[in-house]
Amino acid sequence: MPYKFHPGKTYRMPTHFGPSLGPRQGQDGKKFACKTTPKTTTMSVSFLTNREQLEEILPDGFEVGPEPMVTVATSYITEIEWLAGRGYNTLGVRFPAIFNGRKDRAFGDFLSVLWENLADPIITGRDELGFSKIYCELPEPRVYQSETHCVANWLGFKFMDLKLKNLKQIPPEDFPLPASGQTEGKLTGILHYKYIPKTGEWGNADAAYAVLTPFETPNQVVKEMWHGEGTVKFHKAKWEDMPTQFTIVNTLAELEIKEYCGANIVKTAGGKDLSDQRILL
Amino acid sequence: MPYKFHPGKTYRMPTHFGPSLGPRQGQDGKKFACKTTPKTTTMSVSFLTNREQLEEILPDGFEVGPEPMVTVATSYITEIEWLAGRGYNTLGVRFPAIFNGRKDRAFGDFLSVLWENLADPIITGRDELGFSKIYCELPEPRVYQSETHCVANWLGFKFMDLKLKNLKQIPPEDFPLPASGQTEGKLTGILHYKYIPKTGEWGNADAAYAVLTPFETPNQVVKEMWHGEGTVKFHKAKWEDMPTQFTIVNTLAELEIKEYCGANIVKTAGGKDLSDQRILL
């Protein structure tokens, strides 16, 4: 007797060994509360660029938000419940955007690409959430003489340097309000575009829709925060350097940096399982 | 102006940086002929198990083929064109199966899971082809005193040992015919089940269909071949050892090994880009 899918359970390939294990479904369907974990340290640098350059990397239905400001952020995450306490690292590139759908209108940050250094969250994130996750190596940040230096490599080719310095610690009373506090009933959050090609019909899609990660993350608490200066540089790659990703890196390398807008280090505890991820119509 | 999808081009997440790069679409849409590359060395061990145990890992529409014989195979692949000459390794578990669709009937090997040690081919294989690819570490085989020993680990947890010995080289005139020569007009090949969950509707799917990799691979030439004895062992894992994969490994560990059916090492050159992958209806 072939197996049956358990109703209400989430599956991923391979579906043959029971409901899939991941951030939103653990052993025997267990949920993960994300109350005081994961612990995340995020380094980010922002800069102003040309609105036109950002428009060209937005799919149909999206427009650039109030300011063409790109934020490049690396996160170093530990104590992840669904990985039994292990961690992984990420590198994301986002900018303010607005989604105008047939039905939904949403505001937030468009996450154009998110590199991660572990395949398992890449797979769950792509399939279940529609995050544009791909792989790279993200070694721990170097800190030397008060400069923090984050790098990203793909099979030994270094394609990004992110540097932060002159960091001043922010007192807790000056921490910015979480994004969730500013929504006033509108749909706000991280915007993505999920796309899965249809096998054999190479120009068609199994799925092609906008998705939203709502900003609200009540369990997430900022523990420490620093503000300072920073720079970011994507290094142009040839096809043979990064045969699966050079177009991505080169597009980012071509974004004009009109003005840097500061850098942040933020340490947080807690999070959510992202089961509130939703399709935008 | 938001970007438009180029008609006829294949896309994957992130779709925002142009048509995706991969095995079937290189720089500027270039195709890869796979004429004399990649070079592949495959170690495989087969064993008879219970038909009932295999049925339980087959989705609707599939039945176990003539013999409940499982083949566990590791492949060490080099000189891959679409990776600009780099390589990667795989570990697959397959067994004979028949697909009875509404319209199609296909015979071949059902590939229940395929581990790979590089995220990029995992992503292209899942999204475009519907292969059940997941990640593990696959170090190069050890060869000591005529025994070949392949292992697979996930973040340091060893979950499989595959050992081959008493290997005799097969003369070229005794090489088996390629599978493609035995098809007689029937649909034959590697059978898979593609499944992508629908974001936010956690029990539903964006895609859920059987797919076929036709056996025909005219450019693939067997260069050398050995036959001998072998054993394979999957090691039971606890949730904390492999929180995303322990159900897969434990199901494989529970397969009864009624009788080993020999082991092979096969070296091949050439391949195909798998653009003939198709949906089974």
Add this chain to the structure above:
Amino acid sequence: MPYKFHPGKTYRMPTHFGPSLGPRQGQDGKKFACKTTPKTTTMSVSFLTNREQLEEILPDGFEVGPEPMVTVATSYITEIEWLAGRGYNTLGVRFPAIFNGRKDRAFGDFLSVLWENLADPIITGRDELGFSKIYCELPEPRVYQSETHCVANWLGFKFMDLKLKNLKQIPPEDFPLPASGQTEGKLTGILHYKYIPKTGEWGNADAAYAVLTPFETPNQVVKEMWHGEGTVKFHKAKWEDMPTQFTIVNTLAELEIKEYCGANIVKTAGGKDLSDQRILL
């Protein structure tokens, strides 16, 4: 003209490219102050064992100290100046010992072996300091449901699990005095035995002498500290599992654990360059 050694400079193989670079000699001979860095998090578990078993791993001139208590400690080190802000991890096994030399008498902890996950500090530590450093993989600790779990692998073979739980934070006023405060003029510190074999005369030595790392580390400040319970397990290895280290791991696995004596997590900042490392006569 062959090169000349610069007087007073430290050299390591290869000596041909100028004075060697390392913790005690940077670019152009620069010294590293280690004032507020590195940042170190150390997890340790202690247990009582048989005095006789420890005596058997002590070289001539050493005896076991007041209590046969073994401490197994993993350290996760970041912001290392001499590595331009990078980090690495260590796993050490030490116990109290006394050195009675021809001339010197020293008290402290005998460091029987120190695994590190980066070759560069292994090389400097062996050659310059006489630390018994060897290589293994030391992934970041896992923290799940208040249990901290550290593992050590060698090319995928997991040979150690160290677990800590029920950890209570110690208030700063209860931090133990640094070891340096307890010396009263005696030689105290970490005890090692440096040994370099003589090339071609395989039973003879180029160097064979006891060395001392004095406890004094004025720049090192304890930032946070927790005390609780813990366990440690070395896993017996076969020659083929760890062909260069199985005798080490198996000796440690055979140490009887008569009673656990607690576990600690200690976070420190600052250190020293160990240029005070000295030979014991």
Add this chain to the structure above:
Amino acid sequence: MPYKFHPGKTYRMPTHFGPSLGPRQGQDGKKFACKTTPKTTTMSVSFLTNREQLEEILPDGFEVGPEPMVTVATSYITEIEWLAGRGYNTLGVRFPAIFNGRKDRAFGDFLSVLWENLADPIITGRDELGFSKIYCELPEPRVYQSETHCVANWLGFKFMDLKLKNLKQIPPEDFPLPASGQTEGKLTGILHYKYIPKTGEWGNADAAYAVLTPFETPNQVVKEMWHGEGTVKFHKAKWEDMPTQFTIVNTLAELEIKEYCGANIVKTAGGKDLSDQRILL
């Protein structure tokens, strides 16, 4: 009772767990015959440079040989007996040199530095043999459109590219004689300079002497060979890129390439345990 050193056995740090395990001493003192293994594939590129530049990286007692020709070679080694069938990779830089000692006169190739991608052979090679081994990452070669491309990285910083093309296979009858056939009673082989600093006396040495790896390797058989064209490039590094090795890489990057002298790929089987390594007086 402290342990005693077993007479005639070789020891390395840590000496406390019995005779050391390595290429010349396995489990229970077992020797490794190296009859048909390891399997080695070596890619090498040679070029003429300035005699003066090579003299500056030669220690006292050495002079540059007949021609100032540098050979940069990467080797990819598998089936190593003393590693229970595992492998590792190397990158060496050598040139012809003559040693004029108080007593010995030897001819051969001076191996100025040898990178390896595994700590265990680095440690045995440095301590026992006096090879100038240090660590780097050496991924498998890429082969694309008949070009072979080898790279070397240190913690993600790529410091070398070696490329070979237009390779013609050499028929076995044209294989060059092994170096051992050309010695005529003279001391010939690979020349090295062993140096171990003395702990605490930072300008002094525990060991400082020339050593020789005799060319004779009767078990080593050339299986296949190709000759063609090649280039090699060392990339200048800043201190922060390679804080332990930038002086080495930069010296090599500064060697003038007056003329390339061809490239080779050689596949061999068999070797020796290097127990004939000897001090030159």
